[in-house]
Amino acid sequence: MVRKAQIQARTYRAYAQKDIDSIQQLSALPVEERLAMKAVSTVFPFRVNNYVIDELIDWDRVPEDPMFQLTFPQRGMLDPEDFDTMYALVARKAPDAEIEAAARKIQLRLNPHPAGQMKLNVPRMNGEFVDGMQHKYRETVLFFPSQGQTCHAYCTYCFRWAQFVGIDELKFANRDAEQLAAYVRKHPEVHSVLFTGGDPMIMKTRLLRRYIEPLLAPDLQHLVSIRIGTKATAYWPNRFLTDSDADDLMRLFRQVVAAGKHLALMSHFTHPREMDTPEAQAAIRRIHGTGAVVRCQAPLVHRVNDKADIWAAMWRMQVRLGAIPYYMFVERDTGPKNYFEVPLARAYDIFRKAYRRVSGLSRTVRGPSMSATPGKVVVNGITNIRGEDVFVLEFIQARDPEWVGRPFFAKFDPTASWLDDLQPAFGENRFFFEDAMMDLEKATNGKPAWADRVAKRRMAPIFHLVEPH
Numbered sequence: 001m002v003r004k005a006q007i008q009a010r011t012y013r014a015y016a017q018k019d020i021d022s023i024q025q026l027s028a029l030p031v032e033e034r035l036a037m038k039a040v041s042t043v044f045p046f047r048v049n050n051y052v053i054d055e056l057i058d059w060d061r062v063p064e065d066p067m068f069q070l071t072f073p074q075r076g077m078l079d080p081e082d083f084d085t086m087y088a089l090v091a092r093k094a095p096d097a098e099i100e101a102a103a104r105k106i107q108l109r110l111n112p113h114p115a116g117q118m119k120l121n122v123p124r125m126n127g128e129f130v131d132g133m134q135h136k137y138r139e140t141v142l143f144f145p146s147q148g149q150t151c152h153a154y155c156t157y158c159f160r161w162a163q164f165v166g167i168d169e170l171k172f173a174n175r176d177a178e179q180l181a182a183y184v185r186k187h188p189e190v191h192s193v194l195f196t197g198g199d200p201m202i203m204k205t206r207l208l209r210r211y212i213e214p215l216l217a218p219d220l221q222h223l224v225s226i227r228i229g230t231k232a233t234a235y236w237p238n239r240f241l242t243d244s245d246a247d248d249l250m251r252l253f254r255q256v257v258a259a260g261k262h263l264a265l266m267s268h269f270t271h272p273r274e275m276d277t278p279e280a281q282a283a284i285r286r287i288h289g290t291g292a293v294v295r296c297q298a299p300l301v302h303r304v305n306d307k308a309d310i311w312a313a314m315w316r317m318q319v320r321l322g323a324i325p326y327y328m329f330v331e332r333d334t335g336p337k338n339y340f341e342v343p344l345a346r347a348y349d350i351f352r353k354a355y356r357r358v359s360g361l362s363r364t365v366r367g368p369s370m371s372a373t374p375g376k377v378v379v380n381g382i383t384n385i386r387g388e389d390v391f392v393l394e395f396i397q398a399r400d401p402e403w404v405g406r407p408f409f410a411k412f413d414p415t416a417s418w419l420d421d422l423q424p425a426f427g428e429n430r431f432f433f434e435d436a437m438m439d440l441e442k443a444t445n446g447k448p449a450w451a452d453r454v455a456k457r458r459m460a461p462i463f464h465l466v467e468p469h
Contacts, residue, residue, distance in 0.1 A: 007282055009242040012152070013050045017041040023048075025059045033063075039086040040073035042103045044336060047154045048072065052235055055277050066271050066304045071153055077336035082106050111334045120373065120399075125183050132174025133183065137375070137397050139191040141184065146175040147207050149198035152236035155270065157301050157340045159332035181214035184223055194227040194266070201232035205245040209252050216259040225262040233267040233294070234274035237283035250290050257291035267323065270298040271305050272314045275321065284321050297327035300347050300368060301340045308353035315354065315362040328367030333418045341417045344368065344391065348379045366396060372419040374433050375399055382412060390425040395433075399440070403433055 015023055020037055037046070048071050056067045063069070075083055086106075089099050121134035121142075134142040174180070184190050193215060200208060215223055232239045240246055256263040265287055269275055275284075284294050296318045300306055305314075315325040328351055331341045342350070347368040355363060369378045375398030379391055389412035395403045408431060410422035424431050 007238070007241050007279055010051060010238050012236065012238070012243075014152075015048050015050075015053075017046050020046075023053065025053060025057070025062075028059075029062070035091060036075045036083075036087060037073045039083060039090045040075060040077050042086050042090065042099050043082070043106050044073060044077060044156070045154050045158075046073050047151065049153050049236060051238070051279075052153050055279070056234075056273055064303075067273055069303045070155055070157070070270060070301070073156065074339065076339045077156065078106070079338075110336075123183070125179070125186065130174070130179065130183065133180070135187075135190075136399060138189050138401055140194060141180075141187075141190050141192070142194045142196050143180050143211070144174060144197055145177075145195060145200055145203065145207070145211050148195070148200035148203045150202055151197070151199040152202060152232055152239070155231070155268075156336065157299060157304075157331060159299075159334050177211040177214055180211065181217065181220070184215065184220055185217075188222045191222065192225040192227060193223065194229060196229040199230050199232060200228050201230040201236075201239050205248040205252055208249070212252065212256060216256065216261065221260075223261065225264060226256055227264045227266050229266045229268070231268045233265065233280060233283050233287075234269050237277070237279040240283040240286050241279065250286065253287065253290035253292045263290075263292040265292055265294045266326070267294050267296050268298055269296050269314060269318070270301060272310060272317055275314070275317050281321055284323055288322055294321075294323040295326040296323050297329065299329040299331050299340075300342050300350060301331060302342050303340070306342050306346075306350060308350045308357070311350065311354035312357040312362075315358050315365060319359075319361045325362050325365035327369055328365060330368050330370045330418070332371065333420065337417075343415055343417050344379055344422075345382060345412070345414045345416075348382055348391075351379075369396065370419050374419075374437055375403060377419055380407070385409070386426070388412075388425055391422065393422075398433075400433070400436060406432070408432055 017038055020026060020034055020041075026034055026037075040046075052067070052071055057071070058065045058067070061068075063072075063074070078086065085102055086099070089102055121136045122129050122131075123133060123135040123141075124130065132144040132146065134144075136142075180193070184193060195208075195211065200211075212226060215226060238246070240249065243249075253263055267284075274280060287294055296314075298305070300311075305311065311328065318325050328347075330344065330347055331337055351368050355365070366378055369376050375395045378394050378396050380394050381392035383390060383392060391410040391412055392407060393410055394405065394407050396405075398404050409425040410416075410431075411425050413422060416422050
């Protein structure tokens with residue numbers, strides 16, 4: 001076992017676009033390559049830190065190294081025409097305003113908020129929309145604490161890149177902890193709160209405590225679990241070990257568990273190397289020591305982890321460390337998707353090959369899963385039915401709870417990489433949920449967050465569901 005005393009205390013240092021030339025390891029790259037990184041990072045956010053640079057990247061393998069691809073901007077993330085535009089501006093040292101204006105035009109074309117996050121997920125309370133909150137699924141509320149809307153380092157594939165590029169109208173954020181508790185109190189159908197971002201673990205413990213402690217109130221017994229989405233276990237494990245308030249963070253975790261809540265760290269481990277350091281392993285063990293659980297999830301990312309042996313090794317390592325394999329996601333339809341996406345057929349093949357190489361303890365993982373507008377859709381198989389090759393699909397979470405667990409079929413398409421690319425099988429004109437989705441949007445003026453679909457003791461008729469509250 002790695003003991004805390006063996007772990008090196010570090011002073012956190014972040015590097016952004018303006019610091020690219022000061023990163024010593026990049027000096028071996030041609031000037032043109034560093035300029036290309038600066039050009040791409042005018043459009044997509046760039047942030048890395050000394051731990052990632054020193055411990056996770058194999059600089060002898062750059063630029064092919066997966067951790068380098070995961071954290072440093074790559075020219076292929078932009079369309080060639082857009083890249084040439086931004087490269088020319090950066091090369092001639094154009095005024096900041098001119099660069100920003102050109103970058104904004106590109107950003108707004110890249111589907112900054114996929115799956116209806118802005119239009120479909122934002123709930124209301126007392127007739128007003130609640131900023132920094134999403135309520136897409138009945139049992140789960142997502143909360144974006146204002147102070148947690150950055151990260152220790154940014155992933156190049158990140159589907160929430162729009163949170164970090166300085167466009168306020170595209171950003172989810174809320175600093176009203178009491179509003180969160182009041183909302184959960186008003187909605188007893190909510191069993192789980194997920195703190196997300198950004199990364200809530202960027203926050204000091206005293207700030208995180210302000211958001212979490214109100215959820216431990218005795219009259220919120222219907223709240224079963226509190227989840228924290230984080231990449232800190234991979235990108236800054238010292239947050240749980242040697243940071244000045246790491247001990248206080250562990251006390252907060254114990255407090256949540258003692259209050260009878262299930263506390264889960266939803267850790268984004270994208271590659272086995274992130275789990276292979278003494279710091280990462282010690283962080284996981286220390287979190288477990290509080291009674292909290294670590295669940296692991298990541299997208300399937302081309303050039304980073306798109307091989308079955310990588311996923312099998314990662315799931316085995318997670319089980320060995322006592323963490324729970326949870327999700328393999330499909331790269332979302334936003335930002336630099338074209339550079340990182342993997343077709344669904346190949347994603348399923350990778351998942352299946354990795355899944356059959358591990359024991360039952362690793363088979364808690366679900367995937368490949370698309371977090372699409374109607375819900376989380378998993379590819380369960382590819383088969384032939386009545387002479388037609390089809391994808392076998394299933395909702396594992398949905399806007400309408402009745403859709404969950406219901407299999408449906410799409411025509412096999414080897415190039416499809418998202419739900420919207422698929423067509424119904426067997427001559428059907430629409431998937432079974434499409435009419436309901438259209439009715440739902442019309443019925444709520446385009447703002448059908450879950451809470452807006454609840455009328456006193458009865459769900460909206462579209463759900464064919466009556467449940468007491």
